[in-house]
Amino acid sequence: MKTVVVVGHGMVGHRFVEGLRRRDTGDAWRVVVLAQENRPAYDRVALSSYVGDASAEDLTLDGHDPLVELHLDEPVVGIDLAGRTVRTGKGRDVAYDELVLATGSVPFVPPVPGRDQDGVFVYRTLDDLDGLRAAAEEATAHAGAGRRAGVVVGGGLLGLEAANALRQLGLSPHVVEMAPRLMPVQVDEGGGALLARLVSELGLRVHTGVSTSSIARDHRGGLTVTLSDGTELDASVVVFSAGIRPADALAREVGLEVGERGGVLVDERCRTYAEHVWAIGEVAAVKGRTYGLVAPGYAMAEVVAERLTGGEGRFTEADLSTKLKLLGVDVASFGDAHATTPGALEVTLNDPVAGTYSKLVVSDDAQTLLGGVLVGDASDYETLRGFLGATLPGDPMSLIAPSSGEAVGFEALPDGAQICSCNAVTKGALVEAISSGEATTVPQLKACTRAGTTCGSCVPTLAKVLTSCGVEVSKALCEHFVQSRAELYEIVMVTGLTTFSAIVEQYGTGRGCDVCKPAVASMLATLAGGHVLDGESAALQDTNDHFLANLQRNGTYSVVPRLPGGEVTGEGLIAIGSVAKDFGLYTKITGGQRIDMFGARVEQLPAIWKRLVDAGFESGHAYGKSLRTVKSCVGTDWCRYGVQDSVGLAVALELRYRGLRSPHKLKSGVSGCARECAEARSKDFGIIATETGWNLYLGGNGGFTPRHAELIASDLDTTTLVRTIDRFLMFYVRTADRLQRTAPWIESLEGGIDHLRDVIMSDSLGICASLDEQMARHVAGYADEWAAVLDDPDKLERFTSFVNAPGVPDPTIEFVDHLGRRVPAGMKDGQPTDLAALGLGGVPITDGARIPMGAPA
Amino acid sequence: MSHTDGSPGMSLDVVAQPAKDPQPKPVDPPDPASGTGWTEVCPLDRLQPERGVCALVDGEPVAVFRTHDDRLFALHNVDPFSNASVLSRGIVGDLGGTPVVASPLYKQHFSLESGTALEDSDVVVATYPVRVVNGTVEVGRG
Ligand SMILES: Cc1cc2nc3c(=O)[nH]c(=O)nc-3n(C[C@H](O)[C@H](O)[C@H](O)COP(=O)(O)OP(=O)(O)OC[C@H]3O[C@@H](n4cnc5c(N)ncnc54)[C@H](O)[C@@H]3O)c2cc1C
Ligand code: SF4
């Protein structure tokens, strides 16, 4: 295994690690991250929300991976290019095969006399904001008369964000900008004038065309800021936001080439001038140019991740559009906002009464959109940006004229239009995700395309894309019920109705379908209990639940006995093996630590299960939308690292929740220590042992859009752990949509995991008693479904090939030998897998006789 | 297995049909003169409403369904989308008022009355006449 050392765990370093791990399917790379900050990467773009109600945890970017070693608070202080090692601040030398510099930028603080005092801050890290908050609190606490002021030096994008933060912290902000207007980089003169007016209305005091001459402490302990025009401002805090400089000191020290204006010089593959050293993000100067936005940084991260895994990525161009997230004032600029393209024309609409300013920059024939600036109302930003470089659907003026209403038709956008610039997601990709049925809601779109997961500015557009694709965001379960699944669950719970007929008659229309019937069957299983094949319920079940086995593509079934926690005895294996042999079943180990036997005909299921039940097995519910498995590692029983009995807990949890019907399948895992061998964090509820208890993670899913579970609580004792899981499961069963797995469910809760924590750990909704009671009833009411079928002749009657010819096996079912595996006749198309036959060497696998199979019974 | 009774005068134990149902009943016996045979399927009691059974009719698998309003339908059991013999194991309900069965494999819906797939009207499965004689369900040759 080779080692890549990443210097800096900022947004780009984090994205690089993620991108590499995603591509490195063969685990060829070990990743060592050396980070200066004392916390893992967080969403710097959303830094300002930390002043509001976001916690540091909210901003933390996810990621936990056994192949990634993250060393916090351990900056790199030197590089030895020849020896291929780096020296850390803790005096360690770390060897690398490849080195990735992702050190970002440092705020530029102009040499103003007095800049080193207490009360002077920069605006870049969570620590900076903690300091700023403490100072602001102190200032407002001691405020004798009136509101205290804060001065922000720099009137660019970040300066305005900082000013807004000061306002939220209870200070009156002044903004000092040397240029003649605010946001000089993005906005032209006309836009700047309107912007100054709008932010003044928000309570910001704007000083343009002046610089800061000095900062001095006054006799009361405050600060006096003197401007170049002689103005003196009294302030409690000063924040410098006068630009950033690439953090390229390490590279300079070892003589790596840097750009004219700083930044480690790299080519479009992000290679520096030294072998095995790469640079990405704000510290990199790609062909001399640095980028102060996250999207180009992400693109560079992906380029290097691709290169290290044998790909051919290249960093080409970057979208430098910006939209100010300052509450209340919209500002956006995109493309060639200053009309620097030769021959470019400007179309401007300035409406001081409405407080809007719009400018479009178009090509000399007025056909192609090159850029623009919007102030006061930027609602057309995403759509207009989508037209960049494309032919406009009409006269440019009509696009920004207020009377035009819907003139900027979203439908007219070309498929290549980028909707999410942070993650380079085009309209085409979104439409594709929607039309393939993968996404029908905004959270699903975010999950499967990553659009909207960074700065969030494109989220409103995502909703527009959904509507433009004709997706009505309706909660109705199906044509028979206008209620959502959660609403219907409430109804069933409150009314105590126990049959589908009664429910559909009173609360729905028609006779139901394959959507609402299994959904109601699942609710009745939880709320009313009883066997899934009792009475009318039998008619509601999907074929899997109806035959208590998993339907496969040729109409046969697969059979999975429960192996709680993945434990199985030698006798158990022999019993399973002899069943597989006698019935000629193809056998495979599942990902959930069980054994799956394929190819059983419907009429064989009772005989198979008779043998399994006699051998002490019970239904594994692999067929149900229900608890599947609780996977475990061996923990303290055997493992020299184990700190808790992971097997014991896994078995207990699997037995507790077995048979629980839910909106979608549920999986769990328990690891005996932080090494996480059971992959618990990829499960709906995952438990990782600590020295003193258990950490509980919720909402991990594999499948289409894999997600790691999020930590909900640490160091729980076993009783609290189990009670918390009980409530999580019952709350999920009660409120999730049909086929909504736990990850999207948590995402759909307003307030996400924090809300969930409040509900199930602090009982914020006052429902815990009822959740507990329901779970207690489930646990007490459990009975093995297969044993019950074997005891009931009426239920057994269903398991027949033909009602009028029970002895005749289904003639349409045939098996063939495919490379030694017994599979249904009529193979689906697939890639050939015999590597020897493909000339790739190895053992030919065409010898069917090599794997003996029992004759079909 | 085949029960062929062409006598038109036999006592038909036809299931009571609710007056609200305006649709023609697909259980009419075919013209006995055509010589179509009938195959016994099972006692009517064995057919749970809104659930199917599979019968062997002249060597062909046929799915027989009973809807909630006690109408009987029979379709060929092979789902043309998957070529698996599974339609009898699908969920029975209605869509837009049409009684349907959903294939348990890929969930396309077939009209019980016409055998047509709602998702693709070019795909049609064969339908068969069904009747009840002395409490026994019988399927005719399609
Ligand atoms: C308030 C604010 C708002 C922003 N808003 C937007 C926005 O709306 N849109 C947008 O696109 N961008 C925005 N940005 C910019 C965006 O945050 C950056 O472009 C992005 O974070 C760059 O990522 P990076 O990984 O290159 O650098 P950083 O995120 O700065 O990460 C670099 C990391 O490396 C560490 N480091 C430095 N030196 C060493 C060393 N020697 N050893 C180890 N570690 C080291 C640093 O401590 C830091 O944690 C904003 C930035 C701020 C501050
Ligand atoms: S997770 Fe820990 S206890 Fe469990 S097997 Fe791995 S190293 Fe051992």
Ligand code: FES
């Ligand atoms: S544009 Fe930033 S998240 Fe989509």
